[in-house]
Amino acid sequence: MNKPLTITLLACAVASCATVPAALQGQFTASTPRDAHSDGQAVRWGGEIIKVEPKQDSTCFEVLARELDASARPTRREGSQGRFIACRSGFYDPEEYDRGREVTVVGQLSGTEHGKVGQFDYTYPHVVASEVYLWPKRVPRTPYYDPWMYGFGPGWGWYGPGWGPYWGGPPIIIREHPHHPDTPKP
Structure with a gap:
Protein backbone atom coordinates (compact mmCIF):
# COMPACT_ATOMS: atom_id res chain seq x y z
CA MET A 1 0.00 0.00 0.00
CA TRP A 135 -25.72 20.32 22.91
CA PRO A 136 -27.31 20.89 19.50
CA LYS A 137 -30.73 19.33 19.08
CA ARG A 138 -30.62 15.80 17.72
CA VAL A 139 -31.90 15.42 14.19
CA PRO A 140 -33.93 12.26 13.76
CA ARG A 141 -32.46 9.95 11.18
CA THR A 142 -34.72 8.79 8.42
CA PRO A 143 -34.15 5.68 6.37
CA TYR A 144 -32.50 6.51 3.10
CA TYR A 145 -32.45 4.27 0.12
CA ASP A 146 -30.21 4.87 -2.86
CA PRO A 147 -30.80 2.33 -5.66
CA TRP A 148 -27.55 3.30 -7.38
CA MET A 149 -25.53 2.53 -4.26
CA TYR A 150 -26.71 -1.06 -4.10
CA GLY A 151 -27.09 -1.67 -7.81
CA PHE A 152 -30.02 -2.81 -9.86
CA GLY A 153 -30.55 -6.27 -11.18
CA PRO A 154 -31.32 -9.81 -10.15
CA GLY A 155 -30.59 -10.68 -6.56
CA TRP A 156 -31.98 -11.45 -3.15
CA GLY A 157 -34.25 -8.94 -1.44
CA TRP A 158 -36.42 -9.07 1.65
CA TYR A 159 -38.98 -11.23 -0.12
CA GLY A 160 -36.63 -13.69 -1.74
CA PRO A 161 -35.07 -13.70 -5.20
CA GLY A 162 -36.25 -11.14 -7.69
CA TRP A 163 -35.36 -8.38 -10.07
CA GLY A 164 -34.87 -4.83 -8.83
CA PRO A 165 -32.95 -2.69 -6.42
CA TYR A 166 -31.96 -3.53 -2.84
CA TRP A 167 -35.35 -4.75 -1.53
CA GLY A 168 -36.04 -6.95 -4.51
CA GLY A 169 -38.86 -4.93 -6.06
CA PRO A 170 -39.01 -2.56 -8.99
CA PRO A 171 -38.06 1.06 -8.33
CA ILE A 172 -40.83 3.55 -7.64
CA ILE A 173 -40.63 6.58 -9.91
CA ILE A 174 -42.36 9.79 -8.88
CA ARG A 175 -42.76 12.34 -11.62
CA GLU A 176 -43.75 15.92 -11.05
CA HIS A 177 -46.14 17.51 -13.50
CA PRO A 178 -44.79 20.82 -14.72
CA HIS A 179 -46.85 23.85 -13.81
CA HIS A 180 -47.76 26.05 -16.72
CA PRO A 181 -48.30 29.74 -15.90
CA ASP A 182 -51.54 29.88 -17.88
CA THR A 183 -53.18 26.98 -16.02
CA PRO A 184 -54.58 27.46 -12.52
CA LYS A 185 -53.06 25.54 -9.60
CA PRO A 186 -55.28 22.81 -8.10
Whole structure:
Protein backbone atom coordinates (compact mmCIF):
# COMPACT_ATOMS: atom_id res chain seq x y z
CA MET A 1 0.00 0.00 0.00
CA ASN A 2 1.41 3.40 -0.80
CA LYS A 3 2.25 5.86 1.95
CA PRO A 4 -0.09 8.81 1.02
CA LEU A 5 -3.11 6.49 0.94
CA THR A 6 -2.17 5.01 4.32
CA ILE A 7 -1.81 8.47 5.85
CA THR A 8 -5.15 9.58 4.40
CA LEU A 9 -6.94 6.49 5.72
CA LEU A 10 -5.36 6.93 9.15
CA ALA A 11 -6.39 10.61 9.25
CA CYS A 12 -9.97 9.67 8.35
CA ALA A 13 -10.05 7.00 11.07
CA VAL A 14 -8.80 9.44 13.71
CA ALA A 15 -11.23 12.15 12.60
CA SER A 16 -14.18 9.77 12.91
CA CYS A 17 -13.45 9.04 16.59
CA ALA A 18 -15.63 10.77 19.18
CA THR A 19 -13.95 13.77 20.72
CA VAL A 20 -14.87 15.66 23.85
CA PRO A 21 -15.42 19.41 23.32
CA ALA A 22 -12.53 21.46 24.75
CA ALA A 23 -14.74 23.08 27.40
CA LEU A 24 -15.61 19.64 28.82
CA GLN A 25 -12.17 18.03 28.85
CA GLY A 26 -10.38 17.09 32.05
CA GLN A 27 -10.02 14.37 34.66
CA PHE A 28 -13.16 13.52 36.64
CA THR A 29 -14.01 10.73 39.05
CA ALA A 30 -16.66 8.32 37.90
CA SER A 31 -19.66 9.25 40.05
CA THR A 32 -23.33 9.92 39.58
CA PRO A 33 -25.63 12.36 41.35
CA ARG A 34 -27.07 9.42 43.31
CA ASP A 35 -23.74 8.42 44.87
CA ALA A 36 -21.86 11.75 45.10
CA HIS A 37 -21.57 13.18 48.59
CA SER A 38 -18.14 14.79 48.96
CA ASP A 39 -17.86 18.57 48.68
CA GLY A 40 -15.20 19.94 46.36
CA GLN A 41 -15.23 16.90 44.08
CA ALA A 42 -14.75 17.79 40.40
CA VAL A 43 -17.62 16.38 38.35
CA ARG A 44 -18.73 16.19 34.74
CA TRP A 45 -22.39 15.29 34.63
CA GLY A 46 -24.99 15.65 31.96
CA GLY A 47 -28.59 15.01 31.16
CA GLU A 48 -31.87 16.63 30.18
CA ILE A 49 -32.90 20.01 31.48
CA ILE A 50 -35.98 19.88 33.69
CA LYS A 51 -36.09 23.52 34.77
CA VAL A 52 -34.02 26.72 34.37
CA GLU A 53 -34.24 29.43 37.01
CA PRO A 54 -32.47 32.75 36.37
CA LYS A 55 -31.54 34.58 39.58
CA GLN A 56 -30.04 38.00 40.28
CA ASP A 57 -26.43 37.06 39.41
CA SER A 58 -26.58 33.43 38.30
CA THR A 59 -28.73 30.83 36.58
CA CYS A 60 -29.58 27.46 38.12
CA PHE A 61 -30.44 24.35 36.12
CA GLU A 62 -32.34 21.34 37.42
CA VAL A 63 -31.09 18.38 35.38
CA LEU A 64 -32.22 14.77 35.08
CA ALA A 65 -28.86 13.01 34.91
CA ARG A 66 -28.07 10.52 32.16
CA GLU A 67 -24.99 8.46 31.40
CA LEU A 68 -22.45 10.26 29.18
CA ASP A 69 -21.11 8.77 25.96
CA ALA A 70 -17.49 8.93 24.71
CA SER A 71 -17.90 12.57 23.63
CA ALA A 72 -19.39 13.56 27.04
CA ARG A 73 -22.88 13.94 25.56
CA PRO A 74 -25.82 12.49 27.51
CA THR A 75 -27.10 9.23 26.08
CA ARG A 76 -30.72 8.73 25.11
CA ARG A 77 -31.06 5.51 27.11
CA GLU A 78 -33.92 4.99 29.50
CA GLY A 79 -33.39 5.42 33.22
CA SER A 80 -31.66 8.19 35.05
CA GLN A 81 -28.78 8.61 37.44
CA GLY A 82 -30.74 10.94 39.69
CA ARG A 83 -31.19 14.70 39.56
CA PHE A 84 -28.87 17.56 40.34
CA ILE A 85 -28.85 21.34 40.51
CA ALA A 86 -26.08 23.21 38.68
CA CYS A 87 -25.66 26.98 39.09
CA ARG A 88 -23.40 29.20 36.99
CA SER A 89 -22.85 32.93 37.15
CA GLY A 90 -24.47 34.96 34.42
CA PHE A 91 -27.77 34.86 32.59
CA TYR A 92 -28.83 31.86 30.53
CA ASP A 93 -32.07 32.37 28.62
CA PRO A 94 -34.71 29.77 29.58
CA GLU A 95 -36.08 29.91 26.02
CA GLU A 96 -32.75 28.69 24.66
CA TYR A 97 -32.06 26.31 27.55
CA ASP A 98 -35.58 24.88 27.54
CA ARG A 99 -36.98 21.70 29.04
CA GLY A 100 -35.71 18.51 27.40
CA ARG A 101 -32.51 20.01 25.92
CA GLU A 102 -29.30 18.12 26.62
CA VAL A 103 -26.51 19.72 28.63
CA THR A 104 -23.21 18.63 30.09
CA VAL A 105 -22.01 20.43 33.20
CA VAL A 106 -18.46 20.69 34.54
CA GLY A 107 -17.91 21.99 38.06
CA GLN A 108 -17.36 21.34 41.77
CA LEU A 109 -19.78 19.72 44.19
CA SER A 110 -20.92 22.15 46.86
CA GLY A 111 -23.30 20.49 49.29
CA THR A 112 -26.92 19.69 48.65
CA GLU A 113 -30.24 21.44 48.20
CA HIS A 114 -33.58 20.15 49.42
CA GLY A 115 -36.66 20.35 47.25
CA LYS A 116 -39.69 18.41 46.13
CA VAL A 117 -40.38 16.25 43.11
CA GLY A 118 -44.17 16.17 43.18
CA GLN A 119 -44.95 15.38 46.84
CA PHE A 120 -41.63 13.56 47.39
CA ASP A 121 -38.86 15.28 49.38
CA TYR A 122 -35.70 15.17 47.26
CA THR A 123 -32.07 16.00 48.07
CA TYR A 124 -30.25 17.44 45.05
CA PRO A 125 -26.44 17.48 44.82
CA HIS A 126 -25.46 21.11 44.12
CA VAL A 127 -22.78 21.83 41.49
CA VAL A 128 -21.02 25.18 41.19
CA ALA A 129 -20.62 25.02 37.42
CA SER A 130 -17.60 26.33 35.55
CA GLU A 131 -19.16 25.23 32.24
CA VAL A 132 -22.70 24.50 31.03
CA TYR A 133 -22.47 23.04 27.53
CA LEU A 134 -25.72 23.05 25.55
CA TRP A 135 -25.72 20.32 22.91
CA PRO A 136 -27.31 20.89 19.50
CA LYS A 137 -30.73 19.33 19.08
CA ARG A 138 -30.62 15.80 17.72
CA VAL A 139 -31.90 15.42 14.19
CA PRO A 140 -33.93 12.26 13.76
CA ARG A 141 -32.46 9.95 11.18
CA THR A 142 -34.72 8.79 8.42
CA PRO A 143 -34.15 5.68 6.37
CA TYR A 144 -32.50 6.51 3.10
CA TYR A 145 -32.45 4.27 0.12
CA ASP A 146 -30.21 4.87 -2.86
CA PRO A 147 -30.80 2.33 -5.66
CA TRP A 148 -27.55 3.30 -7.38
CA MET A 149 -25.53 2.53 -4.26
CA TYR A 150 -26.71 -1.06 -4.10
CA GLY A 151 -27.09 -1.67 -7.81
CA PHE A 152 -30.02 -2.81 -9.86
CA GLY A 153 -30.55 -6.27 -11.18
CA PRO A 154 -31.32 -9.81 -10.15
CA GLY A 155 -30.59 -10.68 -6.56
CA TRP A 156 -31.98 -11.45 -3.15
CA GLY A 157 -34.25 -8.94 -1.44
CA TRP A 158 -36.42 -9.07 1.65
CA TYR A 159 -38.98 -11.23 -0.12
CA GLY A 160 -36.63 -13.69 -1.74
CA PRO A 161 -35.07 -13.70 -5.20
CA GLY A 162 -36.25 -11.14 -7.69
CA TRP A 163 -35.36 -8.38 -10.07
CA GLY A 164 -34.87 -4.83 -8.83
CA PRO A 165 -32.95 -2.69 -6.42
CA TYR A 166 -31.96 -3.53 -2.84
CA TRP A 167 -35.35 -4.75 -1.53
CA GLY A 168 -36.04 -6.95 -4.51
CA GLY A 169 -38.86 -4.93 -6.06
CA PRO A 170 -39.01 -2.56 -8.99
CA PRO A 171 -38.06 1.06 -8.33
CA ILE A 172 -40.83 3.55 -7.64
CA ILE A 173 -40.63 6.58 -9.91
CA ILE A 174 -42.36 9.79 -8.88
CA ARG A 175 -42.76 12.34 -11.62
CA GLU A 176 -43.75 15.92 -11.05
CA HIS A 177 -46.14 17.51 -13.50
CA PRO A 178 -44.79 20.82 -14.72
CA HIS A 179 -46.85 23.85 -13.81
CA HIS A 180 -47.76 26.05 -16.72
CA PRO A 181 -48.30 29.74 -15.90
CA ASP A 182 -51.54 29.88 -17.88
CA THR A 183 -53.18 26.98 -16.02
CA PRO A 184 -54.58 27.46 -12.52
CA LYS A 185 -53.06 25.54 -9.60
CA PRO A 186 -55.28 22.81 -8.10
